Amino acid sequence: MTSPAPAAVLWDMDGTLVDTEPYWMAAEGPLVASFGGVWTHEQALSLVGLGLEDSARILQAAGVRMETREIIDHLTDTVSSRLRAEGAPFRPGARELLAGLRQAGIKTALVTMSMRRMAETVVSAIPFEAFDVVIAGDDAVRPKPHPDPYLQACRALGVDVAETVAIEDSPNGLRSAVASGAVALGVPLMVPLAGIGAHALWDSLDGRTVADLTDLYTSHRLGAPA
Known part of the structure; x- marks a missing residue:
């Protein structure tokens, strides 16, 4: 049986999608x-x-x-x-994984505390339609580490947050993802993420695939360690 894929993958921007x-x-x-x-x-x-x-x-x-x-x-x-x-300094593997999600028909959202005009600068550097929804700092009801930005993204996408994976690089962002109820994946860059509640920590997105995200999501849903 094929493992169920997440309904959507929610991406942080600074430090996760791009090394800014x-x-x-x-x-x-x-x-x-x-x-x-x-x-x-x-x-x-x-x-x-x-x-x-x-x-x-x-x-x-x-x-x-x-x-x-x-x-x-x-x-x-x-x-x-x-x-x-x-130019936008994309993190290793980020665009490739994002492209794979789009090809697989999995919804994607960018959830950033940067202003929308900056988010649009980054998104415009991606050579394909990368996101269904962008929630930026000037859209958020309450900023990270509150869960609101991720919950807003899920409402806009029309998905249950429990059926999503959120990718974060920072403690504040990870706290937001965990509090929202998403399956929270930490990919640390400048600050350690141990002990904050991530369902999994990956050293990098380089070489990671849609299948890896699906396995993480399925493992969490089944209650197994990721």
Whole structure:
């Protein structure tokens, strides 16, 4: 018997689909420094996967004397400009797995806390119709680590979140995926994900296939370890 495939696969963007976390960090440091502050690597790591409004408040606490919306726009514009200039740095295996899902007829959603205009810049760099739905930071009722973005994506797709797999690279994003009820797959990049509740941790998406995701989904549904 063929294992049932998930109804949809939900993708985080920064750090999962594309390796843009260094772009965000490169934008944050000079911004804090321009107000006479110091921004450490550890502070930058604490923002990975966090909603931009929450990130802006942390930057304000570090001395950035700008309104929340100004900080969000500044960071988004800085990172988006670099993406346009240098291209989107896709993570190994991500586009190939995404293409396989599309060929298999499995629904896909992009669930990111980046602004929609930046998400559209990344999506436009994919040479096929990659996503049925995009939920961006300016769409979310509550940002990650709340479950809302993933639940919104499932409502838009018309699927039960329990019948989906969500792929995340950050603790904040993984907490969101777990809380939503999706089968949560962690693919760590900059921050360890052990102990956060992922149903499976993969070192990379490189070489991974639709069959691997289906096995993960089926194993979870049957209550077996992934």
